[in-house]
Amino acid sequence: MADVTPRRSTRLQGKSTLSRSTSSTSGNSTAASTPVGSSSSDTPMPSTSTATESYPMATSKVSPYLPTYAESILLLVYPTTLLLGSIFGLIDPATRASPYMETHQSHDQDQAPSYFAKKSNLVNILFVKRGWFWVTMSFFLFLFTNAAIGARGSDALLRKRIQGALRWGLVTLWWVFVTQWFFGPAIIDRGFLLTGGMCELKDMIDRVETEVNIVERFVTPMACKANGGKWSGGHDISGHVFLLVLGSMFLFQEVLHVALRAAKGREERVVLLHNGEIKGADSESGAERADTQNVITASPWDFGVKIALGVGALSIWMLLMTAAYFHTWFEKLTGLVVAFSGVFVVYFLPRFVPSWRAIIGMPGV
Secondary structure (H helix, E strand, C coil): CCCCCCCCCHHHHHHHEEEEEEHHHHHHHHHCCCCCCCCCHHHCCCCCCCCCCCECCCCCCCCCCCCCCHHHHHHHHHHHHHHHHHHHHCCCCCCCCHCECEEECCCCCCCCCHHHHHHCCCHHHHHHCCHHHHHHHHHHHCCCCHHHHCCCCHHHHHHHHHHHHHHHHHHHHHHHHHHHCCCCCCCCCCCCCHHHCCCHHHHHHHHCCCCCCCECCCHHHHHHHHHEEEECCCCCCCCHHHHHHHHHHHHHHHHHHHHHHHHHHHCCCCEEECCCCEEEEECCCCCCCHHHHHHHCCCCCCHEEEEEEECCCHHHHHHHHHHCCCCCCHHHHHHHHHHHHHHHHHHHHHHHHHHHHHCCCCCCC
């Protein structure tokens, strides 16, 4: 009896033929349902997302009330410098052997332990004594020459320069109030008198024309010295520490935010908006953000930046020398605190007070 069952190879061949036939039919059906001259890839697909302009939102770890990571390091430089200088003054044999004159807030100039311990050193005379001139000169050189601040001739550049000059004016006003004049005597002089300071008439005491405890009050040390007296008692805020910290911190805030932002192409600071949101510091710039992007490619480390950073670096060095050879611990600490208070009002308060930020702006924004 003949075997009527088809061979296995014949069955597989039949299935393969059927599969090809079905695939061809399906393809023809698809082609028929698609209009001539078009393809399925040409059919518009519904968009699942829309491109919307948004500004960088702050992460949970970023706060407008706190300094950025880089600012935190910079702020720590100052107390660290004062601490290291003061410790050096305690352990250095030459410094310990030199008599310290409290009335002059320095070591005996005839037995000064170092060149920088002398008030007559050239850096002190030419730089520290004229400190605010160097701060002002280097800042305006940077403000009017650095290309990363804004595109030449743009409204954004004009606004940034006006607000930069306004911030300089506020910091300068604080320097004047503390060291020069505050509706009469400066804050340093008022603080000295309020804490029991007075002017001893040295010549009269030496001639025994009056008792040692008889004093005459003068409102400024210059008036005291002009009458042959000397400051005695009271607390004297370190004017050198105040000047060096305020001046260098002002330059670093103004210059580094512009230079680093141009180098990195992004903004690390955040601000509190009127509606309570926390966003990137450049979120309020609007159309000016395009202007900022145009200058990102500019070299941020130009001549003006180098001069300003050089003045700031020399200020840090002289702060170290001041910490090592001049003033007491508490006088240096109060000088630091008074300087930081001015920096806070100009550079940190605007981040969470929108109305204040609208007036004085922020460096680089």
